[in-house]
Amino acid sequence: MARMTMIEAIRSAMDVSMGRDDDVVVFGEDVGFFGGVFRCTHGLQQKYGVSRCFDAPISEAGIVGTAIGMASYGLKPCVEIQFADYMYPAYDQIVSEAARLRYRSAGDFTCPMVIRMPTGGGIFGGQTHSQSPEALFTHVSGLKTIVPSNPYDAKGLLIAAIEDPDPVIFLEPKRLYNGPFDGHHDRPVTAWSKHELAEVPEGHYTVPLGKAVTRREGSAVTILAYGTMVHVALAAAEDTGIDAEVIDLRTLVPLDLEAIVASVQKTGRCIVLHEATLTSGFGGELAALVQEHCFYHLEAPVMRVTGWDTPYPHAQEWDYFPGPARLGQALRDIMEAR
């Protein structure tokens, strides 16, 4: 079994899927000859030909719109939006079309496709290369939304997404592409090669959609996280010495509510963590669900630690990023509550 970076794992997922199924096609901006600005599709055109992996015009609406047409024909497109920040031109096609085609045609037409996009900050990308728009997808019925936190999950979830009969939004925390990142930006960068979740089988396997996983067992408080924030949560637990249970949601919709409820009923406390802006973020949904389902077990209000309600600034990136210091403070606060 090889150690892979997240990029390699994602590439391997597409490679395996394209090898098994001729109907899988991959395209997007700079995705063909060059292999993508993050190199996630590197080598696929050479291996599978220009009809299976090709460059698209800079038109996110066109990329998703044509992919919907292809999916309705019977292909399984897996397209890349270069940065999640640039998905908005495609948003109409995603929300009004991909998400609703099965429903409005009563199953006459369907839309099995995956839309991959890098999300999140941590690379000094400023307001247009740092966004985490997951809440804009979780609000849309008909979509599934996934955020992997490590190479093993990334590959298994992406293969599962490509094989899923419905449209799946696959969000890739770009700060994790080349190594795990716990938010301690002042410490040396670490590589995936040292991480056990970088052990990735070469061949086919899936990680099921809709299943969360516990990354750290704990009894004091539950931290709900996904993507980069899983690593931040683990670091904060370490830093503070607070015995937090860290749940990696992996799939936001459909959500593994059972796992969440079981953990919070055990710990009695819950912090929701995400990089996206606070207001109407997915953390609002999580906090609402937790208090609804665990109200009588809660010893303190569910807290949210998130990005601020502002665009993502360039120079003040680390003041914006909800890192282990901010989460650590929240952990101490929630343990003192009541």
Place this chain on the structure above:
Amino acid sequence: MARMTMIEAIRSAMDVSMGRDDDVVVFGEDVGFFGGVFRCTHGLQQKYGVSRCFDAPISEAGIVGTAIGMASYGLKPCVEIQFADYMYPAYDQIVSEAARLRYRSAGDFTCPMVIRMPTGGGIFGGQTHSQSPEALFTHVSGLKTIVPSNPYDAKGLLIAAIEDPDPVIFLEPKRLYNGPFDGHHDRPVTAWSKHELAEVPEGHYTVPLGKAVTRREGSAVTILAYGTMVHVALAAAEDTGIDAEVIDLRTLVPLDLEAIVASVQKTGRCIVLHEATLTSGFGGELAALVQEHCFYHLEAPVMRVTGWDTPYPHAQEWDYFPGPARLGQALRDIMEAR
């Protein structure tokens, strides 16, 4: 003082604003000669000329995109999107541009504009004439989001929105255009002429953004609602005889958290009501805030009564609409909790 319908009040707001300020321009699809498919701009072209009120091509992106250019020039555009369901092509311009222009240029350029759009169901409009996409705006920092529930507020809030220095999303519950609607779809239609909040001054006045109002005082439970749902909340309180306090939020961002917290701390119970789909709806944010700020006063979990997580169906409209029966059940349930 005249009794106005919501349509007349909205029209009057634009009329008054255009009369006072030459920089206010109004345009959109079918908005000019014809006066809008809901007639909200009827007569404005005749009164102010084609340069101030005109028909636009069917391009929501173009309507909002040109309006942003106009706003940056110094005009105050107030544009109409024919149905909120059709705002998605403009979403990129709204999110990436209007909402962030002041921020990214550090105030060098600003974007004072209003985007009006009819929302909500209740007219057998099916999945593309019934949506309530407010949560897709409340998640975007830089936007203000407003939902009036009656003619008086509609006019005062719209004038305030037009005079606001920042972009404002103005959502008009179309089921309220011609009369209040409490969700009892099987009862005779009522007209605004019988409603006290249809007393609307002819001239200029404003209702301040960011201020909620209590529509019904009560001690048992707080219902947070906006738009059509305010009337549903009042009906359910009446129907069940439960002494609910009904808060009409009016502005979702910036939110009147103070008013909410004061009420819930008093009643100890809270139901959030909206027509939009449940998951990641604005109700999630409200529930999260309420439990955060009122945790020690809550006697039961905050409940959400909303549209289902599906597209808005045509024939089963009344099974989808969160009417007084569904809210009534929730009221009874929450009173029984603990």
Place this chain on the structure above:
Amino acid sequence: MSSDKSGQAPAATQPLQFHVPKPASRPGEKPDFSHVVIPKAGSVARPPVDVDPKDIRDLAYSIIRVLDREGEAVGPWVPDLSQEDLIRGLRHMMTLRTFDGRMQMAQRQGKTSFYMQHTGEEAVSCAFRIALQPGDMNFPTYRQAGLLIANDYPLVDMMNQIYSNERDPMKGRQLPVMYSSKEHGFFSISGNLATQYVQAVGWAMASAIKNDTRIAAAWIGDGSTAESDFHAALVFASTYKAPVVLNVVNNQWAISTFQGIARGGSGTFAARGLGFGIPALRVDGNDYLAVYAVAQWAVERARRNLGPTLVEYVTYRAGAHSTSDDPSAYRPKHESDDWPLGDPLIRLKQHLIAVGAWSEERHKQAEAEILATVIAAQKEAESFGTLHSGGKPSARDIFEDVYAELPPHLRRQRQQIGV
């Protein structure tokens, strides 16, 4: 601003003026179609399908016509259609018009919430469908039910959809007229304008990727060409030479907005194709023979892997936009009578009479037969319910088909509703 090169382009002393296009006439005024330049039938050349797009740019500014004023079929575009074919075509159009009439009335009677007619535009979709092969796929708007009727889709299923009754193939979810039938090469209609235009291009790309032989047809209205997805469609079709026919139905109006607002300074909608190197043809949309001939030309180009063709159908929306609309508020009441390209049914009927294949009598008889057929279908459909009475789709259907499998949160919600 010292670097501005002054002296060269002196600051204009004339203030700028804002220009908003206006239609030739408004309510109360005399209808005026003098701006619609109509070439003689038979006068436009018919190039080979593998022509270099550069050499036929003029076709984007003309109108291909076959039927002349006397009802004779003339010129190089006369298609190879038998009298039988044409009679069938006439019956399709008559069926569509009769269907429209009945459903319009049904809506007024409260049997459904909404309806949209095709009056005056029947030839476009009815003739186009005949140029396709089984397996080809249309991506229609709400005004191409002729594609279904000319493909013998059961009228009663259309009505079941319109009535949202217990047999509604769309299970009550969709607004009336938003049909879907994969089997009949008819993609699910979206209420959102223009979105399906680029999807058609994607479907066609898929067909080429799979070395299939099936082609796609995209549909859009004049007003909707302003939407951004129209551009995306043209970009992708042009770049990948997708086997797709890009249809623009210019019926002069987009609800209350005349076509000049979407078209701007380009003269025609077909011209939009020129900027993409896509061959663009304009055709008399009220001339069944011309529509078929041009459709067939464009379909052949696609089939022979020569790439996309843009076709503008010049026609007129004789009725209201929908049952929610009253055109007398924005255009002269009898404007449609002055429409210079006439009525497609009457023109085909006259042609058939002129060539001795039809008569007023046979026409009356056909009218009666068709009316009977439509009424029978309507009765059958109404036996399965109408929007507010009789059989209904279930509340369970709200939750199905959001995903292939019902996820836990939708199961919980369905339980809440108790179904």
Place this chain on the structure above:
Amino acid sequence: MSSDKSGQAPAATQPLQFHVPKPASRPGEKPDFSHVVIPKAGSVARPPVDVDPKDIRDLAYSIIRVLDREGEAVGPWVPDLSQEDLIRGLRHMMTLRTFDGRMQMAQRQGKTSFYMQHTGEEAVSCAFRIALQPGDMNFPTYRQAGLLIANDYPLVDMMNQIYSNERDPMKGRQLPVMYSSKEHGFFSISGNLATQYVQAVGWAMASAIKNDTRIAAAWIGDGSTAESDFHAALVFASTYKAPVVLNVVNNQWAISTFQGIARGGSGTFAARGLGFGIPALRVDGNDYLAVYAVAQWAVERARRNLGPTLVEYVTYRAGAHSTSDDPSAYRPKHESDDWPLGDPLIRLKQHLIAVGAWSEERHKQAEAEILATVIAAQKEAESFGTLHSGGKPSARDIFEDVYAELPPHLRRQRQQIGV
């Protein structure tokens, strides 16, 4: 499917083929620009600005050029620029290139996160700016810093922005090179491609609505014309005859993607304008005189209320897309040496020498002066800090300017961060 008209268009037996355009050469191959047809300098006619767009469609397929191989300015497009003007223009371009070199290096030294160069395209923005009047507004992309430099915007302010230091006019919020200066007619750059193109049209519409005399200029790259906002801009500009110049900078590449992917079958990007009845000109973007002449023509059209003009600048992105990019992975290493339109600085320099207004010596001297100026500005800027050291914008600045007034929830969040 009985109604399909069979026999007439027989099902193709040939399977369809998927077409993906390819550039003429890739790494390891010999650069090949034989597809770039270059007319002789001086050979394209100069129509009056009030020409009927119909009569100049050919200009969308040619290239307007003024400087010939010998550096002589020839033909009807020779602009009325003095030698002084041209020397100033040369200095603008030299300043931009020097600035690019220093900032590229500063990025490599870790003084900022990112940078984007203009190498090879300096003439486009530098010459265009000179054709504008004070008060006119550009809606630029990230590759038009020449608009600022040719308008004497302080270099040190540009650098402050690039360094996100304590004097950064954008307060650290924006990625480097995303300048904004209303005073200098330079709209805030958006990281999102194409969005500003339609905003420029709106600004121009506003100017017309207010009977102002100011005009707007929109900017976009070849690759970004595929974006939908490009279409919206053309639709609105065409319909309302907005006083705007619609610039397309075709530098042959969009990151790793050659222009054929965005352009498709249309031959040129200028051709896109034809479908809208918008006069469309193509110009040698590496010819300072030609760029100025065409810009001036288009600006005059706008100013005289004659409506929009689309201008395609044919140029070449000689450097990497940005500091995150390495072009050797997708195009021949020395492709830029073979670019047939040469280097804009060298060409203007040669012209000035040819007409006796400049010399190698004066050029060297100017180079030294400019380098000194740029270095002085850089030193000053660095005294206010660079991205990772020295003065910084405040964390407070995260919360300001989201709205005109700080709303309660942002006040709470700011308190949380303790600033």
